[in-house]
Amino acid sequence: MRSNSIVIPLPRGQGPDWLLALRNGFLASLVSLGLKTRTIKGYVHAVDWLCAEVGRRGLMIPDGVDEAKFRQIRDPLPARLSDYSRQRWTCALDRFIAHLVNEGAIAAVPQPAPIPTALETLCADYGTWLRTHCGSASSTVKVRQGQLRNFLTFRFGNAAPGDLNAITRANIVAWLEATDEAGLAGAGSKAYSLRSLFRFLYATGRIDQNLALCVPSIARPRSPAPTRHLSQAEVERVLAAARGDSAIARRDYAMLLTMARLGLRGQEIIAIRLDDIDWQAGEILVRGKGGQQATMPLPVDVGEAMVDWIRHGRQGNSRHLFVHIRPPFLPFAQSRPIREALLRAHAASGVAPPGGKVRSHVFRHSLAMSLLQGGTPLADIGNLLRHNSAETTTIYARHDIQALRPLARPWPVPQPVSEGGS
Secondary structure (H helix, E strand, O other): OOOOOOOOOOOOOOOOHHHHHHHHHHHHHHHHOOOOHHHHHHHHHHHHHHHHHHHHOOOOOOOOOEHHHHHHHHOOOOOOOOHHHHHHHHHHHHHHHHHHHHOOOOEOOOOOOOOOOHHHHHHHHHHHHHHHHOOOOHHHHHHHHHHHHHHHHHHHOOOOOOOHHHOOHHHHHHHHHOOOOOOHHHHHHHHHHHHHHHHHHHHOOOOOOOHHHHOOOOOOOOOOOOOOOOOHHHHHHHHHHHOOOOHHHHHHHHHHHHHHHHOOOHHHHHOOEHHHEEOOOOEEEEEOHHHOEEEEEOOHHHHHHHHHHHHHOOOOOOOEOOEOOOOOOOEOOOOHHHHHHHHHHHHHHOOOOHHHOOOOOHHHHHHHHHHHHOOOOHHHHHHHHOOOOHHHHHHHHOOOHHHHHHHOOOOOOOOOOOOOOO
8 A cells, every 4th residue: 555644844833722733633634535745735835824824813712713714814815826826725725624614623604505496496306306206317317407407498598487388399399409419319318308307297297288298209210330349359358458567457457357247337337336245255236227236246357356456456445446546546426437448458459449439338238249149148138238128138139130039929820710610
């Protein structure tokens, strides 16, 4: 484990004893987060200045001192600071003041909650409905709420939403026909979001008619090209190129190998927690779309890669398995680091990504196509990939008629009528 230490000097100015003790505790907490010495020294200059200002004003005891008083002392900052330094100092001092509040040294000033607008209230209710009734993930909820704001702003302008029953089919068509850089794909996404929105409005009694029935279907021609995937040999080449002795290489290899062997999505990779792995049983809990969870067997090579990352690369106190390699070693907020790992692995291996673009689903598709070509039934592939519908799995068999035959119903053949029958 990499250690980080810093000699915390005494303040340059005079400060009250009660504040100096809290100052040292705050700086020590930055050291425990693994921040670099240079970064912590920037905090030292800002915090020492604030301590000196507090001492100069004679605030020798914390009684009667609250968060607002500290912010008054903080403003204005020294005039000698550049715009960049002023921004850095403001951030550091806000963090220090929050530390004082959390330690109970000064009183917090409650901020009055802003009164939500009618549109914000509707968005919040819609988000709750999506999570509780549809099991939608947070990312999906955010997209749906954005479409709600866009459509109602398109229909009613910047004013508060008016009578929702005034929405007509012509409004819906005009919204779908509005210029969209994504073309048919964008119109299809907007149509899907509108159906979801109108089902919510109708189910909660906000409109009298189910306008979801008025949203037209958007024709999206299916690409004749097969599903973008790599051959098994290409997958192994990409995985081999991702291996290495550095912390980032150990993490990349563990992430990509997990995706390749278990067919996990990017969001499912970043959601893995240390508590989700049952080392004795050789199982892992997968947190899938829509809040669904499934227990899957943990392959030996995947487990070994995870252990190597945990023992020789991973740092920090987060309970997530995969975290950033730089302090404070936070978990991923989105799946972008996975795509970056794929980019590095493809570049090192020389394997061109299918379709000319690196996608986080490439190993998931490759696993499905490899199993399909090996004779695995589509139903088993759907179970492995945790598809809710068998229809979703058939996208991998568009060009494999033999794999589609088990899903086809027998053609009805009329029975010959006997001569004696009526």
